[in-house]
Amino acid sequence: MLASKREPCRQRGQLRCQTMNTPDAGLFDKIVNLSKRRGIVYPSAEIYGGFRSTYDYGPIGVLILRNVKDAWWRSMVQKRQDVVGLDASILSPPAVWEASGHLSNFTDPLVDCRNCGARHRQDKLEKPDQCPTCGMSGQFTEPRNFNLMFKTTAGPVEGAGAEVFLRPETAQGMFINYANVQYTSRKKPPFGIAQIGKSFRNEITPGNFVFRTREFEQMEMEYFVAPDEADKWYEYWCETRFQWYLDHGIPADLLRLRAHEEDELSHYSSATADVEFLFPWGWDELEGIANRGDYDLTQHAKSSGAKLEYYDQVSKERYTPHVIEPAAGATRTMMAFLMAAYDEEQVNDETRTVLRLHHTIAPYKVAVLPLSKKPELSVPAMELANELSGSWMCDYDQTQAIGKRYRRQDEIGTPFCVTYDFDTLEDQAVTIRERDSMEQVRIPLADVRSWLSERLVP
Numbered sequence: 001m002l003a004s005k006r007e008p009c010r011q012r013g014q015l016r017c018q019t020m021n022t023p024d025a026g027l028f029d030k031i032v033n034l035s036k037r038r039g040i041v042y043p044s045a046e047i048y049g050g051f052r053s054t055y056d057y058g059p060i061g062v063l064i065l066r067n068v069k070d071a072w073w074r075s076m077v078q079k080r081q082d083v084v085g086l087d088a089s090i091l092s093p094p095a096v097w098e099a100s101g102h103l104s105n106f107t108d109p110l111v112d113c114r115n116c117g118a119r120h121r122q123d124k125l126e127k128p129d130q131c132p133t134c135g136m137s138g139q140f141t142e143p144r145n146f147n148l149m150f151k152t153t154a155g156p157v158e159g160a161g162a163e164v165f166l167r168p169e170t171a172q173g174m175f176i177n178y179a180n181v182q183y184t185s186r187k188k189p190p191f192g193i194a195q196i197g198k199s200f201r202n203e204i205t206p207g208n209f210v211f212r213t214r215e216f217e218q219m220e221m222e223y224f225v226a227p228d229e230a231d232k233w234y235e236y237w238c239e240t241r242f243q244w245y246l247d248h249g250i251p252a253d254l255l256r257l258r259a260h261e262e263d264e265l266s267h268y269s270s271a272t273a274d275v276e277f278l279f280p281w282g283w284d285e286l287e288g289i290a291n292r293g294d295y296d297l298t299q300h301a302k303s304s305g306a307k308l309e310y311y312d313q314v315s316k317e318r319y320t321p322h323v324i325e326p327a328a329g330a331t332r333t334m335m336a337f338l339m340a341a342y343d344e345e346q347v348n349d350e351t352r353t354v355l356r357l358h359h360t361i362a363p364y365k366v367a368v369l370p371l372s373k374k375p376e377l378s379v380p381a382m383e384l385a386n387e388l389s390g391s392w393m394c395d396y397d398q399t400q401a402i403g404k405r406y407r408r409q410d411e412i413g414t415p416f417c418v419t420y421d422f423d424t425l426e427d428q429a430v431t432i433r434e435r436d437s438m439e440q441v442r443i444p445l446a447d448v449r450s451w452l453s454e455r456l457v458p
């Protein structure tokens with residue numbers, strides 16, 4: 001994790017208190033270990049020796065990932081009148097990818113090291129001539145374009161006509177359904193179609209835990225606008241998407257918006273900017289926001305023969321909408337949230353590990369902890385947990401000393417722990433402990449739900 005010159009030794013713990021702009025190399029291993037230990041992310045097919053670059057999300061991870069996706073959906077669909085949702089198929093025929101340009105252009109330049117046989121993505125090499133695996137220079141083969149799409153066959157007969165592709169992005173589902181959605185939802189530009197789902201890329205060099213995997217989840221939105229409004233909406237979405245990460249707890253010093261240079265832009269894009277996070281290995285992309293012009297709709301209209309236009313009743317003009325696309329990775333963003341939230345601090349000569357996750361991202365919002373396992377406490381405490389579960393993910397834990405239980409909840413980022421003790425039987429009140437400050441307040445049992453509601457606003 002990065003330590004900031006502007007905020008030296010701030011309360012958020014030692015990991016961020018190193019020299020300026022020095023990512024904490026140890027943080028990466030800490031997140032991988034915590035993920036395995038606490039059921040956030042497991043290596044896939046582990047009992048068969050593992051399967052490189054695939055991961056399974058455990059009981060805690062599945063909640064965090066779901067919360068990331070829900071937070072995105074809430075801000076992109078639920079809280080807006082101009083964006084609707086879609087869930088398109090993962091499998092699609094070659095015609096889609098022919099039209100979108102993916103069949104010919106969705107490639108990465110691949111080089112092999114003649115010395116050690118390692119394969120690398122040429123555009124990601126730090127030293128263009130030196131193999132990062134064996135260190136030898138001048139041993140690379142000529143670059144070859146490697147198509148990243150996974151191909152399979154549909155139906156029992158192999159061969160032409162049976163060939164299908166797993167989508168490498170969710171975006172094309174929105175473009176090919178533009179007319180369906182526009183007609184059925186009766187939306188007028190500016191309006192958007194949003195989708196969350198799995199995408200697949202046969203990455204040459206997957207790695208950095210869930211940062212780059214061959215199977216991952218994306219959160220994408222295509223925003224259709226009148227051509228002369230595209231620049232304005234591009235600026236709007238750059239700002240709005242950047243703010244989303246801040247609003248969900250990533251500190252400003254770990255985020256930046258980087259505009260692409262001319263030579264980085266796709267031929268159809270007039271502007272693209274990446275939201276980047278300061279990972280332990282340096283700045284890297286969480287999301288790209290692109291002004292894609294009318295490229296996608298024009299391509300699909302040409303190839304399919306469908307009319308993918310908008311007729312403006314007022315101006316009596318017909319036009320192909322331009323598209324602004326904010327495209328984010330859910331799995332990659334989850335990793336950034338974990339890294340930004342991870343903290344260690346000394347409390348009573350012990351190291352407290354705490355995930356300072358924003359409450360919307362935290363897997364459990366609350367945990368109910370009876371001070372003793374005895375039925376006079378555990379039975380009503382379990383009743384309270386069951387009641388709170390109707391509104392929030394609520395954990396219940398009655399094993400080991402209360403201090404240990406608090407630490408376990410801190411480690412997975414639970415914002416509030418409700419302790420049910422012997423006094424509760426007398427005063428009908430409980431103690432609520434806040435994760436970050438560790439402060440405790442005594443609240444009447446009858447007020448617990450409203451107390452939490454005020455603090456857990458989505």
Ligand code: ATP
Binds near residue numbers: 201203211215216285
């Ligand atoms: P990169 O340059 O890292 O390969 P990209 O620019 O090709 O990414 P996009 O096509 O813009 O990525 O996809 C949008 C988002 O999807 C990315 O910002 C990232 O968060 C996520 N994403 C893309 N590829 C992967 C991957 N292999 N694993 C995990 N997330 C990914």
